[in-house]
Amino acid sequence: MASQEPRKRMRGSARRARITEAALDVFAARGYHATAMEEIAAAAGVTRSVLYDHFPSKRVLLITVLQEQNARLVEHIGARITGTGSPGRRLRATLDAYFSFSEDWPAARRLLFDHTDENDPEIKIVRWGIRETRTRSVAVMLGRDLRNLGLDPDSDTAHAVVELLISGTDGLAQWWARNPSVPRGQLVEAAMLVLWTGLSQTPGRTSMS
Amino acid sequence: MASQEPRKRMRGSARRARITEAALDVFAARGYHATAMEEIAAAAGVTRSVLYDHFPSKRVLLITVLQEQNARLVEHIGARITGTGSPGRRLRATLDAYFSFSEDWPAARRLLFDHTDENDPEIKIVRWGIRETRTRSVAVMLGRDLRNLGLDPDSDTAHAVVELLISGTDGLAQWWARNPSVPRGQLVEAAMLVLWTGLSQTPGRTSMS
DNA sequence: GCGCCAACCGACTCTAGTGTCGGTTCTATG
């Protein structure tokens, strides 16, 4: 039970990877302020000062992780969305992709969406940029549908719609994390039901052209 | 410019009220961990140790504020929702009530919905309770509409729908705080458009029976 | 007017946590 890991010395890049991995977990679990570098270090199998050999500060470490995980999210979604297909199919595929992401990388989802407790201006800028591009992507995806509803995709109303859609979807993912027994497909159906079909419809009238 | 406030001594209850008011602002702005009691004290026009004459700890202070503001939210919404009216009208009224709340008490909205960085078990329980009752209320309100969609209001799918609706709405309120120039009515329309009408509809087919 | 209660304060302790520094050991390379 003793030395299951002989505590070998690692190459810099490998250690860095381990550290960001550990940092992701701890930041996601505790939030920025409540996270102690000590805890990250322990989770990475290393002493606290080693963190400072690889990252200049806690702030920069968080920013690094943030960008890493956002890249992962973008890639994950992008990999399973084809630009083609009917609007309904595209939305469904995107929802499914997002839920699949939050299933595979729950900590990443938490880190990217849940916490807002950092008060650092530099971190704020990074978060702002991430959100901005995310919103834009979704707006582009929905462009045709919004126009179909008589909305200029650049209008405030359209932005509001996009925002509602994104945060609603993530809220659902959050709920899923607390109720993991529900299968993913059912989540997608629920989301489609309200976002696509609308609550006003009666069962027979769902349209998906 | 000197003594605009003669620094009078206040009655206990009045001071308590000032403190929770100040605490609301600071907690909402900075989050739990980043908030220093010093800052709350300053905002309340008093020294830090006075806070401890009125509240045993930072944790209890937050919990107090949380419950106070949740009561305010419930009251605010309840006051402008009549149980009657068509389903669409009820949903619209609720959305309007919530946006009006987040317009009047932006700090309360932030405190109740935005932050999750507290890691304290006691606080978690309080937050959990608040969310639970909130979800239940909305589920009750939507009961008829959910059934109309062929959903058992106690099913997972129904819960998911409610969750999506709540967090989507709050996400919209959050967006509104960053884009305050948009009039409230437009927000309501946007929310109704996606939640009630559904994105699949073409302009002519919006139903509101 | 007088005394008592409670509002208020300043100064203190103690802890947790960030960032620094100098030294040590592993390992890749010539």
Next chain:
DNA sequence: CATAGAACCGACACTAGAGTCGGTTGGCGC
């Protein structure tokens, strides 16, 4: 084999902040 550079560590300085305590003073009841 030698050496340089990099990974790693322990110990330190320093700060911020929570909670405590004893004392002081304003104001309300008698």
